[in-house]
Amino acid sequence: MSEIRNIAIIAHVDHGKTTLVDKILHQCNLFRENQATGELILDNNDLERERGITILAKNVSVKYKGTKINIIDTPGHADFGGEVERVMNMADGVILLVDAFEGPMPQTRFVLQKAIAAGKKAILVINKVDKPNCRPEEVHDNVFDLFFNLDATEDQLNFPTVYGSSKQGWMGPDWKTPTADITHLLDVIIGNIPTAPKREGTLQIQITSLDYSSFIGRIAVGRIFRGVIKENMPVSVVKRDGKIQKSRIKELFVFEGLGKMKVSEAETGDICAFTGIEGFEIGDTVADFENPEGMPTMSIDEPTMSMLFTINNSIFW
Secondary structure (H helix, E strand, C coil): CCCEEEEEEEECCCCCHHHHHHHHHHHCCCCCCCCCCCCCCCCCCHHHHHHCCCCCCEEEEEEECCEEEEEEECCCCHHHHHHHHHHHHHCCEEEEEEECCCCCCHHHHHHHHHHHHCCCEEEEEEECCCCCCCCHHHHHHHHHHHHHHCCCCHHHHCCCEEEEECCCCEEECCCCCCCCCCHHHHHHHHHHCCCCCCCCCCCEEEEEEEEEECCCEEEEEEEEEECEEECCCEEEEECCCCCEEEEECCCEEEEEECEEEECCEEECCCEEEECCCCCCCCCCEEEECCCCCCCCCCCCCCCCCCCCCCCCCCCCC
């Protein structure tokens, strides 16, 4: 089995995250030369296309130099914080994408804080260096200060930096020298994001998101934390309250390009999707049939809203 890199892309709304993912898909020859794909391939939800933002985390994968790279396109808005936290459980590292003019924004701080707290290694991509009045060096310093203020470790502070333009389709080590493509970024991913660890033992998968098919219904999605999962395999589902439910895996898929590929088994470190389990919830653990071990429940910030009611002291009252 080839090495696996699981990486999440986090950025503020409209900093070019989904465009960058499009370019990665094209760079790895996922499409035929004469195939029309359009733009913002991952934002396939009608509401996402209408608003121009990513709401739901999505998984795609590409193969580059013999390595499988699972890319998780995450929401860039604090209102979807639960999605962000689930993604951090699937990723081994993150790409922090920042606009070369605007720099790190409040939403960036929110998502980055989750990644740093989870101990993820980051790659900084300063995007849109082709914009007038861009300030890449100043933005780099601002991002370093942000990492420091978020209590990043020394290793996390030593993040590699890539400059480029997602729209123009290039990434490189120097913002003043455009390159021919984005292979530099892919090389930096392979060189800096740790390989998904191979853990021996009985099966453990925590369900971190779900998909839906009109043909087969709800589909569970999660990263294989330990062991091997197989088609038609009997399993135990450890609920968040500790209850154990016996079940069986029916169909098993791994992510291949923009879609899913049906497989007979998948190994630790990969991200998979499967059917057959009834009534599952986010945070449930799919474990060994005879000796099930549940994983720690994910802690997700609850949505909150505060309002201040005071006496109207306007001069026009």
